[in-house]
Amino acid sequence: MATRSRRSRTLLPSGSEGAVVVAKFFRALGDPTRLRLLEFLLDEEHTVSECVAQVALLQGRVSSHLGCLADCRYVEMRREGRFVYYRVADPRVAELVLLARALAADNANAIADCVRIDAGSGGEGER
Numbered sequence: 001m002a003t004r005s006r007r008s009r010t011l012l013p014s015g016s017e018g019a020v021v022v023a024k025f026f027r028a029l030g031d032p033t034r035l036r037l038l039e040f041l042l043d044e045e046h047t048v049s050e051c052v053a054q055v056a057l058l059q060g061r062v063s064s065h066l067g068c069l070a071d072c073r074y075v076e077m078r079r080e081g082r083f084v085y086y087r088v089a090d091p092r093v094a095e096l097v098l099l100a101r102a103l104a105a106d107n108a109n110a111i112a113d114c115v116r117i118d119a120g121s122g123g124e125g126e127r
Helices: 016-028 032-040 048-055 059-071 092-107 108-113
Strands: 075-080 083-089
Touching: 032 048, 032 059, 032 092, 032 108, 048 059, 048 092, 059 075, 059 083, 083 092
Parallel strands: none
Antiparallel strands: 075 083
16 A cells, blocks of 8 residues: 655544534635635735726625635735735645535536525525
């Protein structure tokens, strides 16, 4: 059996507290606007204005979504003069988003037919 080299990582406790944190981690991705913003930032950093143009929402709403992504450490920001630039904070975020896209594509019909989770609820509308 081949041995794989793994990065040293810290894992949350396996009990309910760890599950709550991981669920909250995924809830941040449950909003379509935040997911679109994150995908926009996968390849390069962008200004808030570029993000606004990408998702076609008011700057205040985009800033709020970017703030959420930054609070959860999906993205990080840097200031340069009067501009604020956002970029993906950890390359594993890109891996996660691309894997989620692939899994969703493979299971698109089942996900579309799922009645237990409302697509617009961000996962909070579980029945």
